[in-house]
Amino acid sequence: MSRPIVIENASLYGDTTASLLIEDGVITKVADAIEAPEGATVIDAEGLVALPGLVDLHTHLREPGREDAETIETGSRAAARGGWTAVFAMANTNPVADTAGVVEQVWSRGREIGLADVFPVGAVTVGLKGEHLSEMGAMAHSKAQVRLFSDDGVCVYDPVIMRRALEYVKTFDGAVVQHAQDLRLTEGSQMHEGEVSAELGLAGWPAVAEESIVARDALLAEHVGSRVHVQHLSTAGSVEIIRWAKARGINVTAEATPHHLLLTDESARTYDPLFKVNPPLRTQSDVDALRAAVADGTIDVIATDHAPHPAEDKDCEWAAASFGMLGLETALGVVQKALVDTGALTWRDVARLMSETPARIGKVDDRHGRPLAEGEPANITLVDPQHAWTVDGAQLASRASNTPYGGMELPGRAVATLLRGVPTHLSPRFEGAFA
Ligand SMILES: NC(=O)N[C@@H](CC(=O)O)C(=O)O
Numbered sequence: 001m002s003r004p005i006v007i008e009n010a011s012l013y014g015d016t017t018a019s020l021l022i023e024d025g026v027i028t029k030v031a032d033a034i035e036a037p038e039g040a041t042v043i044d045a046e047g048l049v050a051l052p053g054l055v056d057l058h059t060h061l062r063e064p065g066r067e068d069a070e071t072i073e074t075g076s077r078a079a080a081r082g083g084w085t086a087v088f089a090m091a092n093t094n095p096v097a098d099t100a101g102v103v104e105q106v107w108s109r110g111r112e113i114g115l116a117d118v119f120p121v122g123a124v125t126v127g128l129k130g131e132h133l134s135e136m137g138a139m140a141h142s143k144a145q146v147r148l149f150s151d152d153g154v155c156v157y158d159p160v161i162m163r164r165a166l167e168y169v170k171t172f173d174g175a176v177v178q179h180a181q182d183l184r185l186t187e188g189s190q191m192h193e194g195e196v197s198a199e200l201g202l203a204g205w206p207a208v209a210e211e212s213i214v215a216r217d218a219l220l221a222e223h224v225g226s227r228v229h230v231q232h233l234s235t236a237g238s239v240e241i242i243r244w245a246k247a248r249g250i251n252v253t254a255e256a257t258p259h260h261l262l263l264t265d266e267s268a269r270t271y272d273p274l275f276k277v278n279p280p281l282r283t284q285s286d287v288d289a290l291r292a293a294v295a296d297g298t299i300d301v302i303a304t305d306h307a308p309h310p311a312e313d314k315d316c317e318w319a320a321a322s323f324g325m326l327g328l329e330t331a332l333g334v335v336q337k338a339l340v341d342t343g344a345l346t347w348r349d350v351a352r353l354m355s356e357t358p359a360r361i362g363k364v365d366d367r368h369g370r371p372l373a374e375g376e377p378a379n380i381t382l383v384d385p386q387h388a389w390t391v392d393g394a395q396l397a398s399r400a401s402n403t404p405y406g407g408m409e410l411p412g413r414a415v416a417t418l419l420r421g422v423p424t425h426l427s428p429r430f431e432g433a434f435a
Pocket residue numbers: 060092152153154179276277278279305307308323324325
């Protein structure tokens with residue numbers, strides 16, 4: 001049995017101040033003051049915000065196959081440092097996570113490492129090729145209990161395959177998670193299609209390439225009475241379509257990434273491929289629409305799309321570089337900067353967007369995204385909103401260092417993360433307490 005932990009004077013959800021007692025991985029008491037039991041570790045959380053452990057619905061861990069970019073271990077460590085207690089690992093690995101064997105391997109490796117719960121997302125189609133449905137049922141009934149299926153990296157483009165996938169996931173209450181990108185409209189695309197792409201002479205990626213698929217899939221989900229989740233929403237038009245679909249009662253949810261909530265296509269002027277991402281960074285008016293949608297609940301989740309790439313795939317000219325950027329360790333700070341410090345979100349909203357709702361969509365809300373209350377599993381993130389820090393790609397836990405925020409100051413960060421009462425991340429100020 002581990003030693004009990006007392007977290008004193010934390011600001012729960014940024015609202016009320018309380019102390020928490022944690023015993024055997026469970027929150028056993030929440031009170032104004034708690035007398036520490038014999039042998040307990042006591043943490044002074046004055047000034048810190050306590051949130052339920054964060055749940056990332058969109059992570060790339062790269063294992064198996066691209067361990068030069070990230071492993072389940074380095075990615076789990078990055079997750080823990082970023083305040084995440086659970087991550088959903090995308091299927092675009094090598095081999096692709098399109099069988100029960102691969103998803104079980106990823107799930108078990110996550111358990112073995114123990115720094116975050118790793119929930120594999122299964123591929124919708126065999127090899128992400130978009131032609132034949134994968135063995136979704138076998139993945140759902142494996143010990144990984146897969147509920148989310150995505151060909152992320154590529155769009156499930158064929159409407160008949162998409163329809164069948166939506167019908168199939170209904171049998172185990174799953175969802176199809178879509179990377180909405182019309183393949184024909186984005187052939188050779190390098191960045192958002194607009195004034196900046198025209199000036200820079202880079203091939204454009206029109207907003208309609210995303211919006212047309214979002215609209216199609218909302219209609220397909222309605223037609224077959226199934227559930228669809230749209231990944232990395234990036235345009236104002238996509239927000240309008242999701243708003244319309246929800247008003248119509250369609251079972252659709254959507255996520256936005258921290259980078260689409262902070263950065264714009266103006267950053268492509270640097271020609272630095274660290275800003276090259278799929279979908280591309282859009283305009284300020286798109287960013288404003290995404291922020292408003294996150295605040296009013298049209299967008300349900302903030303997910304990182306943490307996409308590690310080795311230096312050789314980013315230290316090259318823009319057109320040759322891979323799409324994607326790191327996100328796990330910077331997400332909280334970016335969200336605080338873009339949304340909390342600007343007054344758009346409260347910390348309670350952050351708990352909903354980055355823990356409770358992703359846990360519900362991923363069907364792990366019996367374990368994650370739980371209330372900070374007695375009897376609940378002690379998955380807890382302590383955030384220091386005053387702990388400003390300057391991002392340095394070389395200092396991140398990820399094996400890769402492709403962060404677009406290098407040199408940027410972020411206002412706050414996770415200073416402690418507990419997974420079932422076990423510290424998976426402790427900033428230096430707490431290391432002594434646990435020594
Ligand atoms: N987002 C990205 O730019 N890249 C992701 C794929 C994806 O999320 O579509 C990757 O796997 O590198």
